Amino acid sequence: MANTINNPHTSIIGAGIGGLSAAIALQQLGQKVSVFERASKLKEMGAGIVLSANAIKTLEKLGVADQVRQAGSPVKKAEIRTPDGQVLVNMPVHKQAERYGTYSYLIYRPDLQRILSEKLEPNTIVLNKKFLRLEQDGVKATSFFEDGESIESELLIGADGVHSQVRQNIVEKSRLSYSGFTAFRGITHYEDPRFPVELGGGFEAWGNGKRFGFSQLGKGRVFWFASINAPQGTFPTAKNKKHIALQHFKSWWGPIADVIDSTSEENTLVHEIFDREPIKKWHKGRVTLLGDAAHPMLPNLGQGGAQAMEDALILSRCLKQFPWSLESALSHYEQERVPRVTKIVQGSRMMARMMQLENPAAMEVRNQLLRKVPDVLKIKRLDWILGYEA
Numbered sequence: 001m002a003n004t005i006n007n008p009h010t011s012i013i014g015a016g017i018g019g020l021s022a023a024i025a026l027q028q029l030g031q032k033v034s035v036f037e038r039a040s041k042l043k044e045m046g047a048g049i050v051l052s053a054n055a056i057k058t059l060e061k062l063g064v065a066d067q068v069r070q071a072g073s074p075v076k077k078a079e080i081r082t083p084d085g086q087v088l089v090n091m092p093v094h095k096q097a098e099r100y101g102t103y104s105y106l107i108y109r110p111d112l113q114r115i116l117s118e119k120l121e122p123n124t125i126v127l128n129k130k131f132l133r134l135e136q137d138g139v140k141a142t143s144f145f146e147d148g149e150s151i152e153s154e155l156l157i158g159a160d161g162v163h164s165q166v167r168q169n170i171v172e173k174s175r176l177s178y179s180g181f182t183a184f185r186g187i188t189h190y191e192d193p194r195f196p197v198e199l200g201g202g203f204e205a206w207g208n209g210k211r212f213g214f215s216q217l218g219k220g221r222v223f224w225f226a227s228i229n230a231p232q233g234t235f236p237t238a239k240n241k242k243h244i245a246l247q248h249f250k251s252w253w254g255p256i257a258d259v260i261d262s263t264s265e266e267n268t269l270v271h272e273i274f275d276r277e278p279i280k281k282w283h284k285g286r287v288t289l290l291g292d293a294a295h296p297m298l299p300n301l302g303q304g305g306a307q308a309m310e311d312a313l314i315l316s317r318c319l320k321q322f323p324w325s326l327e328s329a330l331s332h333y334e335q336e337r338v339p340r341v342t343k344i345v346q347g348s349r350m351m352a353r354m355m356q357l358e359n360p361a362a363m364e365v366r367n368q369l370l371r372k373v374p375d376v377l378k379i380k381r382l383d384w385i386l387g388y389e390a
């Protein structure tokens with residue numbers, strides 16, 4: 001073990017989607033890298049995650065897109081409905097797939113994490129390693145861990161998620177901002193002839209301050225989420241999560257209550273949803289950030305994971321481009337990434353406001369408009385996100 005963690009060129013804190021992607025990209029450059037993860041094993045439980053076309057393109061460059069397509073389920077149906085089941089929007093998923101050369105895929109998160117980790121050289125990931133703080137000078141960054149060990153590296157990347165400890169060490173403190181809603185998520189075995197497994201995808205239903213999503217996850221499983229407007233602190237410690245979700249959606253259209261009811265309590269997750277005000281500088285000296293550590297965003301454009309992967313690829317490319325100056329590499333990384341992710345953080349907030357509306361008159365106007373949007377506009381509106389290639 002001591003061998004693996006002895007002075008890697010790059011230390012990455014966090015073995016989430018962003019940290020693992022960065023490790024792959026850096027190993028592709030031939031760099032020595034270690035990933036330090038506080039958990040005792042990589043997640044075995046989790047939710048589904050949508051990998052949009054830009055995420056799949058990034059995964060292609062990381063050399064794992066085929067495995068992801070195999071383990072996931074292509075999104076060949078994506079509707080928005082009212083709570084009583086009327087269709088408001090049918091997303092032109094086939095036209096989008098033609099345009100971008102790939103469908104979006106829904107994948108079980110632990111499968112994605114496994115695929116990414118299997119791409120790494122043996123012993124890259126060090127588990128049970130909780131980062132506490134850092135020190136740095138002109139030649140090295142030293143990470144200090146809870147077990148008393150410290151590790152030196154030339155570059156330190158904080159990929160430790162929305163509550164990032166690394167971030168706290170290098171940028172001014174900023175408060176997490178509560179979105180106003182809490183997300184329940186579940187995975188269950190469920191069949192519905194209206195949403196056949198072979199087709200993949202599913203629907204969302206938008207109601208009064210509440211939203212429900214249903215999507216095929218492959219292997220006979222369905223992933224669902226329910227977001228509910230509520231003051232902070234209302235749900236996160238609830239023991240009966242499934243029952244709460246059921247109470248909120250019991251009068252909604254056909255499969256919604258059924259799919260919640262078929263889920264076990266252990267397979268139901270609840271999380272309050274936060275983001276932060278975007279910042280312009282993510283690095284200090286030889287320490288930088290990526291993914292949620294740099295730019296946590298609301299999940300309403302389904303882009304948090306995708307942006308973490310894009311960060312990873314662009315960061316490795318900047319390190320390759322400026323091998324003589326870490327400062328130039330890290331500055332160029334920010335110049336390329338900050339404008340795009342800032343726009344996506346802000347776009348996600350705008351989508352959240354529209355999706356979680358409570359005022360009936362405003363909802364009616366929104367629904368009328370949604371019914372009229374032509375396919376060409378639906379595609380154009382998201383083109384800058386989905387059509388991007390890192």
Ligand SMILES: Cc1cc2nc3c(=O)[nH]c(=O)nc-3n(C[C@H](O)[C@H](O)[C@H](O)COP(=O)(O)OP(=O)(O)OC[C@H]3O[C@@H](n4cnc5c(N)ncnc54)[C@H](O)[C@@H]3O)c2cc1C
Pocket residue numbers: 013014015016017018019036037038039048049050051055129130131132159160161162164165183271273290291292293299302303304305306307308
């Ligand atoms: C409800 C919901 C739905 C979402 N849906 C989508 C979607 O459909 N598509 C999409 O692209 N994105 C989605 N996202 C966003 C996505 O989940 C995140 O943006 C993504 O997981 C960020 O990856 P990351 O690697 O930056 O952070 P994380 O996935 O949070 O990983 C951070 C890792 O760091 C570890 N860590 C933390 N602190 C320490 C420490 N001190 N020391 C060592 N290790 C540490 C953690 O254990 C974890 O393994 C969703 C988010 C939510 C909340």
